[in-house]
Every structure is written in structure tokens, then in C-alpha cells.
Amino acid sequence: MPDALRQFVEMRREGFLQLGGLISLALLCYMVLVFGRFLVYWAGSRHAFRHSTPATPGDPAALQWHLMVPCRDEETVIAQTLAGLRAVAPAAHLWVIDDDSEDATRDLVLAAAALDQRVHLVQRRRPHARIGKGAALNAAYREISAWLPPGTDRSRVVLGVVDADGRLDPGTLEQVCNDRAMGRPDTGAVQIGVRMRNAEDERPLPGRGRAANASARALVRMQDVEFQANNAGMQLLRRRTGSVGLGGNGQFVRLTALDSLTAEEGRDGRPWPERALLEDYESGLELRLAGWRLTHVTEANVSQEALVSWRRFLTQRTRWAQGNMQCLRYTGRVLRSRHYRPAGKAEVLYTFLQPVVCVLLVVLTPLSLAITGAGLALFPEETAGFQLRYGPWMALAFVLATLPMVFWGPAYRRLVHPGRRRAAGLLWGVLVWLYAYHLFVVATRAAVRLLLGRNGWAKTRRNAEKVALGAPTALES
Structure with missing residues (x-):
């Protein structure tokens, strides 16, 4: 490293380390908040699923x-x-x-x-x-x-x-x-x-x-x-x-x-x-x-x-995530509405903010990694100490972010395929846990489309269709 650059870096050592620490701590706190928010919603969904009772058919x-x-x-x-x-x-x-x-x-x-x-x-x-x-x-x-x-x-x-x-x-x-x-x-x-x-x-x-x-x-x-x-x-x-x-x-x-x-x-x-x-x-x-x-x-x-097709799937889910973000304009009306109870308002806001939460996590994670990489190159001792203290917790929070999804696998087996082995339900649960991370991908793609003013609507092609028929329709922004 050139002497001039070394002197510049040394003069700003404390500020750089403080910035890196604040961003990493912010990311950790945010991930814990996201996990807690998701866990409450998941627990409510799980309880409602387990205690649903059938209704009598009508005429x-x-x-x-x-x-x-x-x-x-x-x-x-x-x-x-x-x-x-x-x-x-x-x-x-x-x-x-x-x-x-x-x-x-x-x-x-x-x-x-x-x-x-x-x-x-x-x-x-x-x-x-x-x-x-x-x-x-x-x-x-x-x-x-x-x-x-x-x-x-x-x-x-x-x-x-x-x-x-x-x-x-x-x-x-x-x-x-x-x-x-x-x-x-x-x-x-x-x-x-x-x-x-x-x-x-x-x-x-x-x-x-x-x-x-x-x-x-x-x-x-x-x-x-x-x-x-x-x-x-x-x-x-x-x-x-x-x-x-x-x-x-x-x-x-x-x-x-x-x-x-x-x-x-x-x-x-x-x-x-x-x-x-x-x-x-x-x-x-x-x-x-x-x-x-x-x-x-x-x-x-x-x-x-x-x-x-994973490509068609991600295209479809990107449209869904972008449509979800468009629903943010209803926030004020929902909060002021006398027809929504407090629990209903909280649920609607959770739904509105789900893709936004994913996008923020996607933005904060590489930023934190970039600062950590720079810190390891410039101040290896201090940065390594910080990462040893907080790094494992950040990795654990990211892994746990959608871990409760695993339990939907056994629930699905009991409801839809009671004759299948329990191991199949567990395998499905693990796959659902990994599958849930696609939300981060489609939410980011949706945010980019919004920023670019791309609000086009196109039909999701059927599996039997080999090529798209007709040009997709563009909605004016």
C-alpha cells in the first residue's frame, strides 16, 4: 500500500471501524426483527391451520x-x-x-x-x-x-x-x-x-x-x-x-x-x-x-x-411481488378504516411490507460484506475480532430467517398425503425452507422494475406452450 494511502487510512481507522460496526449491528438487529416478525405470523398461521373445523355444505x-x-x-x-x-x-x-x-x-x-x-x-x-x-x-x-x-x-x-x-x-x-x-x-x-x-x-x-x-x-x-x-x-x-x-x-x-x-x-x-x-x-x-x-x-x-420452469416461475413471482409493492398505496386507507380491526390492520401491513423487508435485507447484506472485506484488508486484527464476536450470530439469523417453514412439510404430508412416510414430510419441509429464499430474489427484481418504471403485464405461459403467443402488454406507469 502506498505511504500516502496508508496514512489516509490510518487517520480514518476509528471512523471506518465505527461505520462498519454500526452497519453490521444494524443488519444483525434488522435480521432479528425480521425473524421475530415472521415467527409471530407463522405461529398464528400454524395455530389457525391446526384448529380449523369443517363447515356444513349449503344449497x-x-x-x-x-x-x-x-x-x-x-x-x-x-x-x-x-x-x-x-x-x-x-x-x-x-x-x-x-x-x-x-x-x-x-x-x-x-x-x-x-x-x-x-x-x-x-x-x-x-x-x-x-x-x-x-x-x-x-x-x-x-x-x-x-x-x-x-x-x-x-x-x-x-x-x-x-x-x-x-x-x-x-x-x-x-x-x-x-x-x-x-x-x-x-x-x-x-x-x-x-x-x-x-x-x-x-x-x-x-x-x-x-x-x-x-x-x-x-x-x-x-x-x-x-x-x-x-x-x-x-x-x-x-x-x-x-x-x-x-x-x-x-x-x-x-x-x-x-x-x-x-x-x-x-x-x-x-x-x-x-x-x-x-x-x-x-x-x-x-x-x-x-x-x-x-x-x-x-x-x-x-x-x-x-x-x-424456474424462469417462468421467477417471472410470475416477480410480477406478484411488484403488485404487492403497488398495494402500499392502500396503507393510509387501511389504517384509517373502521372495517379493519387492529389485528387485521397488522396483518395487512405485514403483507404489504413483506417484499420491502426482503429488499432491505438484500441491500444491507452485501453492504455489510463489502465493509467487512475492506476492513479485513485494511484493519485485519480489529475486523476479525468483531466478526468472531458477531459474525456467527449474523449467519445464524440469516439461516433461521425462514427456518419455521420446515414445519409446513410435515403438515402438508398429514393433510394431503397421510400414507407417505414421515421422512417425506421432513424432506418437503427442508425444501420449502430453501424454496422460501426465492422471495429475496423476486422482491429485488420487482423493486428494480419499479425504479425503472417497468409496470408491464404479461401472461404466464402454460407448461404445454412452447413459445409465447403475442407480445406482452405494457401498462403505462
Whole structure:
């Protein structure tokens, strides 16, 4: 080291060491705070999951059902989806929203409609199409409203949202209208459970090698554990706190609840947010803020196909994380709302801040490592002493940050696969623990997209699709 640089460094030794110590201590305290916050939420979810009791099915004939299926280039799945929905809901009207598909989706729907008068096509064309799922749902809402005969009791009309690859469990409508859900007139919306129907697929990537298929199987299984155990526990906790979140697949909304949102200024005919990446969750926030009760039903599920590509998975989850960050604008309204109890406000804030917490940790960690590396090069003795004192605790805090996720593996085994060995549940738990760290990756990517003003919305391609059909749609920032 040159003498001039050595003198400069020596003069600032104390300040540098103090700065490095403060940043490292701040990171340690932050990680402990994050872990404690996560542990409280996890414990509440776990308790709610273990103590959930089944409800008595209701009578679907007491309500009028309209199931909406948003579609964009879904020729690979739409025919099977319509057949499955008709089998589960023989009296329901099925509204397929074709968002200007470039494949045979429209023709397949029209063929189904020719054989079934309760199948309807909602046709959208650019430039009004491909601007987000919320806009597509709003188009169906307007068509259904116009189609209903005058004098219809709109409080008895329920609109369901099912993905183009979604399949409802038998008895779903009976559970959605049970006396804890749509059987209560103050219930505005119901979210059912979600499961991955390809979780038992031994070769999710036909034609690929063992390693690729093993990785894809693990990814599929983790998505199934996430939805059937972890997310189910979260929703049951939210049911207690009054802050249930709606998802893009398997949500059911009372028509009068949607009507109440369109009554707001500037939202005529548009109950779903149209410029949102998480229009499903935001619509739930809007309904709750309007005073409607939301609940979650565990007795019924909608199945969907889990993604087998890590690239598509990370793209999808980045969009979710970015949409979550967009929800921060609701913070003031939620805190001021008389419809949210204190526990509900705390849960919503936890959800809002989850990706922000991850991003801060991602920023602080390399900063701390960089200062530590510089310290070891310039002041090895003092820096080594500090790291010996605090380094192990920082490493332990990072490892423990998502360790409770391990327990969802055995819980999933008991619920979904009681015949499998306990070792399988433990293995799934360990994989879920490692899988949870993807949140740091997608949250960081989402933050970068926000900073760059990139708010584009693009459909997640199905596993059967080899190439993307159509250009992704860009939402204006």
C-alpha cells in the first residue's frame, strides 16, 4: 500500500471501524426483527391451520352462479376447463373472456357455446384488450349485468373467477354457499383453496434428463406445499383477523358487492382495478374497505397446473411481488378504516411490507460484506475480532430467517398425503425452507422494475406452450 494511502487510512481507522460496526449491528438487529416478525405470523398461521373445523355444505340452488374464465391464447386447456366446470356446476353460466387470442381459443369456445346455451363468449379486441386481467373481468361484469333480466335479485347472483386451466373440486359450490360463507348476507367474497394437480407427475419435462426432471418435480411439489399448507394457514389466520385476501383463481364475489364498488366516483362498470398487477388482492382490499366481509373456505379447492420452469416461475413471482409493492398505496386507507380491526390492520401491513423487508435485507447484506472485506484488508486484527464476536450470530439469523417453514412439510404430508412416510414430510419441509429464499430474489427484481418504471403485464405461459403467443402488454406507469 502506498505511504500516502496508508496514512489516509490510518487517520480514518476509528471512523471506518465505527461505520462498519454500526452497519453490521444494524443488519444483525434488522435480521432479528425480521425473524421475530415472521415467527409471530407463522405461529398464528400454524395455530389457525391446526384448529380449523369443517363447515356444513349449503344449497347452491339458493344462488345464481356465473363463472368467468379469462383467456388469452388458451387453446391447450380451454376445452377441458369448460367440460370440467360444467360437470361441477351443471346450472352455472360459463363466461369465457377472450382477451384477443391469437390461437384457436375463440373457435373452441364458440364450438362449446353451440352445444351449451349456458356458455357465453365475451370478445375483447385491441387496443382495449391485453391491458390486464382486471380489465377483462370488468368487461365480463358489464356483459353479465346487461344480460341479467330486469328485476333480478342481484344479492343472490355470485360471480366466480376461474383460471383457464382451473378445475373446481366436486361440491365446490355447496361449500362456497355454506353458512360461514355466501350463506351469510354480509359476505361479499369467498376465496377457496388452491392445489397443484401435476404434483405427482414423475416426468414434468418429457425428453429432458434426470437432473432437469428432479428439479422440476421439486419446484412443482414446493408450489403445492406452499398453496395447500403455508398459504392455507395464512388465509385461515386472515379469516380470524378479518383480512382474507382474494386470489386470481377460485374467488367468488357477490354481485351486489361488486355493484357497491362501481358506485364510487370514476369507477362506473369497473369493480376490479384495471392498472394493477395484483388485481385480485386489490379487489379484496377494496371490498373490505367498503365494509364487506371476506372469508376463506378450506373445504373446497380449485386445481391448477404448477409451473415446471424456474424462469417462468421467477417471472410470475416477480410480477406478484411488484403488485404487492403497488398495494402500499392502500396503507393510509387501511389504517384509517373502521372495517379493519387492529389485528387485521397488522396483518395487512405485514403483507404489504413483506417484499420491502426482503429488499432491505438484500441491500444491507452485501453492504455489510463489502465493509467487512475492506476492513479485513485494511484493519485485519480489529475486523476479525468483531466478526468472531458477531459474525456467527449474523449467519445464524440469516439461516433461521425462514427456518419455521420446515414445519409446513410435515403438515402438508398429514393433510394431503397421510400414507407417505414421515421422512417425506421432513424432506418437503427442508425444501420449502430453501424454496422460501426465492422471495429475496423476486422482491429485488420487482423493486428494480419499479425504479425503472417497468409496470408491464404479461401472461404466464402454460407448461404445454412452447413459445409465447403475442407480445406482452405494457401498462403505462
